[in-house]
Amino acid sequence: DAKTTQPTSMDCAEGRAANLPCNHSTISGNEYVYWYRQIHSQGPQYIIHGLKNNETNEMASLIITEDRKSSTLILPHATLRDTAVYYCIVRVAELRGGSEKLVFGKGTKLTVNP
Amino acid sequence: NAGVMQNPRHLVRRRGQEARLRCSPMKGHSHVYWYRQLPEEGLKFMVYLQKENIIDESGMPKERFSAEFPKEGPSILRIQQVVRGDSAAYFCASSPGINQPQHFGDGTRLSIL
Numbered sequence: 001d002a003k004t005t006q007p008t009s010m011d012c013a014e015g016r017a018a019n020l021p022c023n024h025s026t027i028s029g030n031e032y033v034y035w036y037r038q039i040h041s042q043g044p045q046y047i048i049h050g051l052k053n054n055e056t057n058e059m060a061s062l063i064i065t066e067d068r069k070s071s072t073l074i075l076p077h078a079t080l081r082d083t084a085v086y087y088c089i090v091r092v093a094e095l096r097g098g099s100e101k102l103v104f105g106k107g108t109k110l111t112v113n114p
Numbered sequence: 115n116a117g118v119m120q121n122p123r124h125l126v127r128r129r130g131q132e133a134r135l136r137c138s139p140m141k142g143h144s145h146v147y148w149y150r151q152l153p154e155e156g157l158k159f160m161v162y163l164q165k166e167n168i169i170d171e172s173g174m175p176k177e178r179f180s181a182e183f184p185k186e187g188p189s190i191l192r193i194q195q196v197v198r199g200d201s202a203a204y205f206c207a208s209s210p211g212i213n214q215p216q217h218f219g220d221g222t223r224l225s226i227l
Contacts, residue, residue: 034215043205043221044157045218093213100170100212101172102157102216104157105156
């Protein structure tokens with residue numbers, strides 16, 4: 001799986017948009033970009049994933065650059081409960097199910113301030 | 115629609131004892147994954163199972179650790195003769211099939227005295 005690079009930490013004001021970047025310059029054509037977050041002492045929570053098109057769901061939006069070498073997770077109106085470690089993961093998708101494991105890096109510690 | 119259920123939430127064992135961690139996947143999910151998170155570190159993949167089959171155990175320590183996902187009942191991660199270094203949070207995830215998002219439980223925190 002391709003390696004990802006994320007900032008160690010970020011701060012965001014409550015009510016503002018949080019934009020979390022991720023670099024994955026060695027991503028392959030059959031690798032998806034997944035985002036998870038882990039709130040202290042809880043299990044990782046799935047947020048969103050995408051291949052090359054931008055995606056949006058009730059939690060967040062995912063913007064993937066045209067060359068797929070980077071992406072941005074957007075939380076449109078951050079709340080204090082969004083304080084967590086956010087993980088960007090690239091994961092290969094194969095017809096027979098390839099490497100199903102998720103490879104977690106160190107992620108970005110997002111702190112939402114009142 | 116219940117999520118992934120893990121029990122116990124906290125488990126304390128003395129060195130040399132056995133630890134058994136249970137995971138019930140989400141309804142309709144037949145793929146189970148176990149991960150371990152050591153203090154102040156990221157999650158590390160251990161094993162991937164489908165019903166009655168181990169598909170990928172590349173992250174499992176070669177000794178003392180085993181996992182199963184029987185036809186009936188929860189998936190079990192078993193650690194024999196526990197040592198202090200086994201102290202960690204163990205997370206289970208499930209998915210309905212390949213190439214699908216994995217959904218995690220809230221983990222079992224294992225402490226070894």
